[in-house]
Amino acid sequence: MPVVQSVRIGEHPDYTRFVMELSDQVEFNLTTLADPYRVVVDFPELGWQLPKGFNPRMYGALSGFRYGLFKTGVSRIVLDAKSPVQIKNTMMLAPRGQVKNWRFVMDLVPTSRANFMAMMKPAEYPTPASVSAAAAPNVQGNVEQARVPVMTPPKKPNKSSKHIVVLDAGHGGVDPGASGVSGSYEKHITLAIARELRDKLERTGRYKVVMTRDRDVFIPLRERTAIARRAGADLFISLHADTFKDRGVRGASVYTLSERASDKEAQALADRENKADLIAGFDLTSTSDDLSFILLDMAQRDTKNQSSRFAETLVKDLSTSSKVLRNPHRFAGFAVLKAPDVPAVLIELGFLSNKYDERALRSKSHRTKLAETIKTSINRYFNRIEEANRS
Ligand SMILES: [Zn+2]
CATH class of the missing domain: 2.60.40.3500 (Immunoglobulin-like)
Incomplete structure (x- = not known):
């Protein structure tokens, strides 16, 4: 090479x-x-x-x-x-x-x-056929029609008794994500934790884990949700560690999808995260705008409720094991959380703009602790679902 x-x-x-x-x-x-x-x-x-x-x-x-x-x-x-x-x-x-x-x-x-x-030369459009078919605008440029394939349910793979958890290590490849006070890249930290969490989950024997990436490579946002849907995911977890202009701000936080952001910081964060494709030089002009909201049907409402339930569990567990942000469960329009039928959360593991958070996230022991906490929350979330199914 x-x-x-x-x-x-x-x-x-x-x-x-x-x-x-x-x-x-x-x-x-x-x-x-x-x-x-x-x-x-x-x-x-x-x-x-x-x-x-x-x-x-x-x-x-x-x-x-x-x-x-x-x-x-x-x-x-x-x-x-x-x-x-x-x-x-x-x-x-x-x-x-x-x-x-x-x-x-x-x-x-x-x-x-x-x-x-x-x-300007049109950029190549590199997503797999299934995704680009959904994304390709039709001849009339009718946005509604172009969106329809996104909404059709994927073929659920034959379900084993295992819960399918999709772990999404934020950023990657040409999109490094945030860079920390000492020069660490978000993309490396998110992948390290995703791998650790995957190993922990697989050891329980309860889960089948699918990673949206397991190397330092760029994945378009739309492809991340498509991977979750193709896998028939029961839960999607996107891992991030961003920066904030106030370097004193630290602690983990959990985000779920909402049309309206819970606060302006959450909005700003979603805006930044939604720019990942732009940062990687991924041409968005050929994709329809799925950032605006589509059908809020019963299925999607149920998905949102489940996402919130998991977020609440997570916030509770995270606050007993590590530092969390004030109002740690927040909402905003994150593109990566928009699969209508997969409960999804985005975890900000900490702020790379804060020297204590950055140091912690770079240490293996802290990452292990975080992964352990997230695993506990995942267990509790599925315990509840299994109980409900039994009764
Ligand atoms: Zn990020």
Whole structure:
């Protein structure tokens, strides 16, 4: 696998140059996306030898850089721009003289919005067939019709006696999620806890656990809910650890889906989480807007009640074992919680903007404790369901 050795951005009088040094020559594919302006370059799967928390110095219109696995076989870099840019040149330069590596070079020049929009290439749409079929707008662009397949119930797999729990490690790959005060990435913390929780749940013999991801890879939000529905999930748990502008704020909190947010912090959090696809340079223009609310039928109401019941159990258990936020059960319109027939919660395990929370989340012992607590809540939730089914 070709390995990325370094990345740098250089400022020149009339262009900004992006340079990535690689151990080998690679093919690349360019895309640009608007609102916000982004330049996206896809490569075959790459290894990365960049320092932890790496961020190159930005010049010109550029304001951000992310990298990581976009999907199996595709590594991606995303460059954010404050204003429209045009790709002037791209080159793959062979090693020469002192330079022992291959170099991918891309020059960007400022341009007008009109020009940017005109040059925009449609991004590929990488979700599996079942999801893109549901997401594809029909010819008339009739949004209601386009949504219908999302609402049709998935074929429930033959149910064993085991409860099916889907664990969703937030973010991944080219979407690192929040970064902590000491440079840790949310995507790594969520995956570590998801794995720990999976192992604990499987050891009980009561659960079949499905992970939305088990490696450092980007998964679109819609695909996360689709995985839960295809698995016939009895419970969906999305794991996160975000940041807050007030670094003093710490503690875990639990979120369930609601049209109206419980408070403005919950709203802001949902807004941030719902941007994950955007951050990864995933083109949303070809998907219908399922962020607005669809049929609130009986099934969905029941799902919401179950989600709340689990959230309450979780909040109770979390507050006895670790720090929780004030009003720890909150509501907002998280896209990842929108499967109409799967009880779902999103857990904010703590704030990476708080040094105590971050330190705790980076420690194995605290993660084990958190996973143990969540497991206890899951047990209690299903105990109750089993009792109800017996009576
Ligand atoms: Zn998150």
